[in-house]
Amino acid sequence: MTTTEQSSSPKVQLVEITEEQCDQRLDNFLITFLKGVPKSHIYRIVRKGEVRVNKGRVDVKYRLETGDIVRVPPVRVAEKAPELFVGHHLQDALEQGVLFEDEAFMVINKPAGYAVHGGSGVNSGIIEGLRSIRPNAPFLELVHRLDKDTSGCLLVAKKRSALKKLHTLFREDQVQKTYIALLAGRWERKKLVVNAPLQKNLTQGGERMVFVSKAGKEAETLFRRIKLFADSTLVEAAPKTGRTHQIRVHAATSLGHPIVGDERYGQDETNKTFRSRGFKRMFLHAATLQFQHPVSGALLTVSAPLPQQLDDLITYEEKSL
Template identity: 70%
Template sequence: MSIEEQRLKTQVELVEITEAYDDQRLDNFLITRLKGVPKSRIYRIVRKGEVRVNKSRVDAKYRLCIGDIVRIPPIRMAEVEQPTVVSHHLQHKLDAAILYEDDGLIVLNKPAGFAVHGGSGMNGGIIEALRQLRPDAHFLELIHRLDKDTSGCLLIAKKRSALRQLHELFREDRVQKTYLALLAGRWAKTKQTVNAPLQKNIRQSGERMVMISATGKEAETVFTRIKLYQAATLVEAAPKTGRTHQIRVHAKSLGHPIIGDERYGIEDVNKQFRSKGYHRMFLHAATLTFQHPVTGKSMTISAPLPEQLQQLLNNEAL
């Protein structure tokens, strides 16, 4: 391969992990970061210790945390890259999902069932699909992330300056987020603040579980009851911190986990709802309030409930 057919990254990169890549596997992060590099090469540099996280060797399945420093070594990369194949179904959904857009950012109403970025076992996520829809866009990057099964407001930067400023707002917990969640059972209280530190744990399968632990990171969520149903409670959840699976674990601590949550929910309850044709977790990022990175003005963006969730709430037998 000629020099013209290759480019050489000659310096070590030190990348700090932000909320947009929190909980992503290291191999998936590198596959996205090192476009054009064969996967076999990526796994080899991880095995050899050329890639390090916080100066230590880690496995390719290691899940990244906010604040991790990833060392990426110099590596030769082909300029001709194989494009990520994103389903037409996802591209079609994103066509009508834009809630707000200007020169600096986009706010999407993310559909449930799609990861925000692609990885092992999936062809592509929200950000890859958006880049395919906008091939002329010079810069499109996730500012934060939502779980695969969560719908609602998702921020994407169109400029590096906007990305930096909004990352800073997230780090300082200056972005206000409110979610709608349907909890299992009838929650007797009208409002409660959960202050419970959260600790991440990795199972042998590589699955990340989060649990309340005195040695965990500070986490706070305010739950406000909106409506009581026969066997469920609709609440607004306002996280004051941005920990992985925070609302889901804090809801479980109330004794009323989120309906449809396969990881922290009640299997019998989830099974009952599946029998009624309901197959997703009822967690929706309803609003985002933040300071615009260019104008400095306070903005509040709201995402309407997906039709499936609204239909469930309209069910008199709920």
């Protein structure tokens, strides 16, 4: 068991908020600025008035503005935070999977099987892996999310200003997302726009499930058939909205053809059949992102090639015709 040495930060620090730091909550700024300090302690020093903004007391929810002067008191700061374990396979995939990058953001080809960020039961994810291989990057934050078993285009901001603008594009449905999926069974239609509101729920075991409900949030997905196989259908799915598990639930519920390999909303027998063919993941790939560049305003299209395993399965299905 390793111990973390502690040292006191210098005297009182007065930090002027820059454009890159503005429009974030005070607690989030302090958590980043005082790495290694427990959140409970950060909330305590704000509550006691030891942290001040422009010489006044504020709440942790206060949103910082450019030019604000934040008084940060001396605190116990970890000299060396515990290192997260990021496997070589993930590191290699991230280093080789950069699809686009400039000073504002990057698009990576996310490998399947990894959560986008660490959480309960997960030591590290995609964003932790990126920060590990780029220790000198001052800012790396996820713009959106992909499911653990989904591969493909994932946006990561390198500046807070870019993060804010990209969040606005996603919120206003100005990012065109195209996925490639393999559906179980033969879907005979050529095209269908699914409008089915979705609601999230937690099972007794704590698993997140999403289902179609009139009480849910608006969700729209355009499905277009690419090719029919003997016992499956290759489709393109373009979600207009970005609800949790949207494509997976719409495919299973509204089309009646779940995604091959989907352990949560799929068909056990179908998944078992495809596993016997050597296919052991969900066939859902974020193939393309199209949006206006947050700095230049130019229309940008970024595409991620199909992983080898998905390509191999399509070849197998074509031979079965």
